[in-house]
Amino acid sequence: MTQSILVMFGVFMGITLVITYWASGQSQTRRGFYTANRRIGGLQNGWAIAGDYMSAASFLGITGLVAFYGFDGFMYSVGWLVAYLAVLFLVAEPMRNTGKYTIGDVISFRLHGRSVRAIAAISTLAITIFYLIAQMVGAGAVVTLLLPGVSEIVAIVAVGVLMLFYVLFGGMLATTWVQIIKAGLLLFTAVLLTLWVLARFHFSLPAFLDAAASVRIDGHSTNLLNPGHFYRGPWGAFNLISLGVALVLGTAGLPHILMRFFTVPSAKAARTSVAWAMVLIGVFYLTTSFIGLGAATIVGQAHIGQRLYAGRAIAYIARHPDQARELNQTLEHNGYVVPRRNSNLTAPLLAESLGGPLLTAFVAAVAFATILAVVAGLTITASTAFAHDLWWNVVYNGVGDERRNLIVARAAAVGVGAISILCSVLLHRFNVAFLVGLAFAIAASANAPVILLALIWRRFSRVGAIAGMLCGLVSSLALIALSPVVMGKGALFPLDNPGIVSIPLGFLGAIAGALLAPDRDAAAMFNQLQVRANTGIGAEV
Amino acid sequence: MQHRQITPAEWDALATSPEFRGLIRARRRFVIPATIFFVAYYLALPVLLGFAPELMRRPVLGPLSLAYCFALSQFAMAWILLLLYLWRARGFDVRAAVIAKHERETLREVAP
Numbered sequence: 097m098t099q100s101i102l103v104m105f106g107v108f109m110g111i112t113l114v115i116t117y118w119a120s121g122q123s124q125t126r127r128g129f130y131t132a133n134r135r136i137g138g139l140q141n142g143w144a145i146a147g148d149y150m151s152a153a154s155f156l157g158i159t160g161l162v163a164f165y166g167f168d169g170f171m172y173s174v175g176w177l178v179a180y181l182a183v184l185f186l187v188a189e190p191m192r193n194t195g196k197y198t199i200g201d202v203i204s205f206r207l208h209g210r211s212v213r214a215i216a217a218i219s220t221l222a223i224t225i226f227y228l229i230a231q232m233v234g235a236g237a238v239v240t241l242l243l244p245g246v247s248e249i250v251a252i253v254a255v256g257v258l259m260l261f262y263v264l265f266g267g268m269l270a271t272t273w274v275q276i277i278k279a280g281l282l283l284f285t286a287v288l289l290t291l292w293v294l295a296r297f298h299f300s301l302p303a304f305l306d307a308a309a310s311v312r313i314d315g316h317s318t319n320l321l322n323p324g325h326f327y328r329g330p331w332g333a334f335n336l337i338s339l340g341v342a343l344v345l346g347t348a349g350l351p352h353i354l355m356r357f358f359t360v361p362s363a364k365a366a367r368t369s370v371a372w373a374m375v376l377i378g379v380f381y382l383t384t385s386f387i388g389l390g391a392a393t394i395v396g397q398a399h400i401g402q403r404l405y406a407g408r409a410i411a412y413i414a415r416h417p418d419q420a421r422e423l424n425q426t427l428e429h430n431g432y433v434v435p436r437r438n439s440n441l442t443a444p445l446l447a448e449s450l451g452g453p454l455l456t457a458f459v460a461a462v463a464f465a466t467i468l469a470v471v472a473g474l475t476i477t478a479s480t481a482f483a484h485d486l487w488w489n490v491v492y493n494g495v496g497d498e499r500r501n502l503i504v505a506r507a508a509a510v511g512v513g514a515i516s517i518l519c520s521v522l523l524h525r526f527n528v529a530f531l532v533g534l535a536f537a538i539a540a541s542a543n544a545p546v547i548l549l550a551l552i553w554r555r556f557s558r559v560g561a562i563a564g565m566l567c568g569l570v571s572s573l574a575l576i577a578l579s580p581v582v583m584g585k586g587a588l589f590p591l592d593n594p595g596i597v598s599i600p601l602g603f604l605g606a607i608a609g610a611l612l613a614p615d616r617d618a619a620a621m622f623n624q625l626q627v628r629a630n631t632g633i634g635a636e637v
Numbered sequence: 638m639q640h641r642q643i644t645p646a647e648w649d650a651l652a653t654s655p656e657f658r659g660l661i662r663a664r665r666r667f668v669i670p671a672t673i674f675f676v677a678y679y680l681a682l683p684v685l686l687g688f689a690p691e692l693m694r695r696p697v698l699g700p701l702s703l704a705y706c707f708a709l710s711q712f713a714m715a716w717i718l719l720l721l722y723l724w725r726a727r728g729f730d731v732r733a734a735v736i737a738k739h740e741r742e743t744l745r746e747v748a749p
Contacts, residue, residue, distance in 0.1 A: 167704055174682065174711045181675045181718055185668045302699055309700040322694045323686050323704040333687025340683035344676070364730060367723070374719050378712050620645070623652035630660055631733040633651070633740050634643060 104461035112274045119270035129267035130197045130480050131358045138365035142372025145356050147275030151470040152234030157529025160439030162388020166320025172529050173381035175343025182348045184370045189363035190551045190629035196636050200485040203550050206621035207558040210490045215565045217485035219542040220351040223535050224478040225516050230531035232520035235467045237440040240402050242460050256513045259471040263509045271472045278469040285462045286383040292450045293390030308389040313397050331590045342595030346536030349543030352477040363632050391446040400445050403432040439527050475509045482508035541568030541598035545606045554622040557615030564606025572598035660732040667725045
């Protein structure tokens with residue numbers, strides 16, 4: 097199995113490295129490196145957005161949550177698709193027409209000042225790093241499953257080095273094409289797994305649903321089509337609403353998705369790309385239900401996790417004599433033991449049950465490609481925010497050497513990669529969709545309110561932008577730190593996802609700041625912003 | 638053909654022109670109700686799940702719970718609103734093109 101994985105992954109790597117080589121000629125300028133010269137078409141960008149969005153969180157994370165908790169996991173799919181309506185109606189086209197390279201450009205279009213840019217860059221970095229951690233955790237999980245000899249840390253470092261290669265040399269053009277290829281592969285794989293699951297039920301939807309309605313989990317018959325397996329208890333309802341709000345508003349503040357709108361030639365192409373993305377992402381998210389419920393019925397929750405065979409299994413049993421009888425029975429019956437369940441491994445293990453080692457190898461290679469591509473997209477976003485916003489505009493006040501700027505961007509990519517690798521080693525036990533949900537909460541609290549108000553509210557001011565981003569960023573990070581995720585049982589804040597508190601705080605901070613400290617220049621420039629956003633007159637070409 | 642910077646006064650004139658106000662009104666007529674609708678429709682799902690769990694567990698389509706049916710209907714809702722917006726946006730494009738063409742012809746071209 098190891099060999100076939102390496103071959104399949106090698107093919108993907110080979111194709112994408114050729115693209116990177118081809119793209120490297122066009123990424124010698126800032127416009128080329130950051131925006132692929134704004135020549136990406138609407139359809140291509142739609143696939144690339146889908147590629148950026150369908151990350152390890154979707155493929156490994158959601159399928160795992162559905163397999164373990166049924167309907168409650170599917171809530172992620174719903175929120176992440178509906179979120180695009182906010183992008184489509186309110187953000188995509190104005191973003192294209194008013195921005196240059198970063199979210200900081202859009203916010204500071206009429207809210208001038210280094211502090212606005214600095215905070216926009218910091219929140220972009222915070223969101224991107226959270227998102228990166230989740231991807232690396234996914235990569236580590238897949239590797240422990242497939243190559244038991246390789247440690248998780250080695251795997252994470254290897255992914256980090258590979259993705260840096262794309263970003264450093266290929267810039268946005270290579271990153272875009274890597275996303276497009278990966279999106280095609282992932283969608284194909286998801287549909288293939290769905291059809292394969294249904295084939296097991298002789299393509300009878302009722303038979304499949306009946307099976308999902310009576311799954312045996314730890315000796316109890318469980319109806320996974322029902323809600324309430326994850327979100328329950330006194331805070332269940334608020335946890336669910338908090339997550340829901342963060343998911344639906346977060347996309348409108350996600351730097352690596354919004355940055356894709358700077359790569360197309362016009363607002364119309366930005367709109368077309370959202371439309372294609374919504375079709376592709378929607379189909380993909382429908383398949384997460386089939387893959388997750390299929391794994392719950394065909395594989396079974398107790399079998400999802402790293403499997404120890406033969407010598408490793410015996411060694412494990414020897415270390416845990418108190419469970420020896422039970423474990424020996426499992427080993428005799430299955431040929432392996434699963435010491436710890438890991439929902440992130442649902443999709444690859446479903447592939448193993450359905451199609452054997454070859455299909456597992458293929459699915460694992462696709463999962464790896466997915467992670468690699470998303471990590472590349474995130475890294476280029478973070479490095480652009482650092483180099484263009486913090487370095488070029490804040491430190492050097494918008495004047496300086498273009499070549500040095502690109503060197504800084506590439507150095508920033510290395511730095512961000514290193515930080516994420518370190519953090520992901522610490523957080524590798526969490527479900528990846530859950531971790532990305534936290535990144536969405538930060539984006540929805542710190543970025544989304546300020547982006548929306550900057551684009552639509554004439555009286556929005558510089559102080560409002562600063563206050564909004566600070567309130568959203570600080571409150572979401574602080575509430576995550578005080579939540580059960582970090583503090584465990586004695587947590588000071590009862591909810592896993594901070595959205596329901598931190599998003600209103602982001603809006604309140606922004607509105608209060610704007611009302612207390614009006615900004616006449618910003619109000620005067622609103623006419624220009626509005627004309628530019630809605631007609632494209634004067635937009636970057 | 639040479640372009641010059643558009644002055645603040647010209648931006649203000651563009652922004653207050655009847656053609657542009659018409660475009661903004663047309664956009665708002667669609668975007669505001671559509672946004673309110675999709676936010677309400679979406680938030681109804683977690684709110685009902687949280688506060689009416691028994692209702693949402695009721696099987697409605699074979700074994701499929703009301704929760705699952707409602708969740709799947711969100712996909713249909715998103716795609717229908719997408720189509721409606723794409724359809725309406727063609728009108729916005731026409732209006733925007735007229736304004737941009739007018740701007741190019743009257744403001745930015747400098748006589749040789």
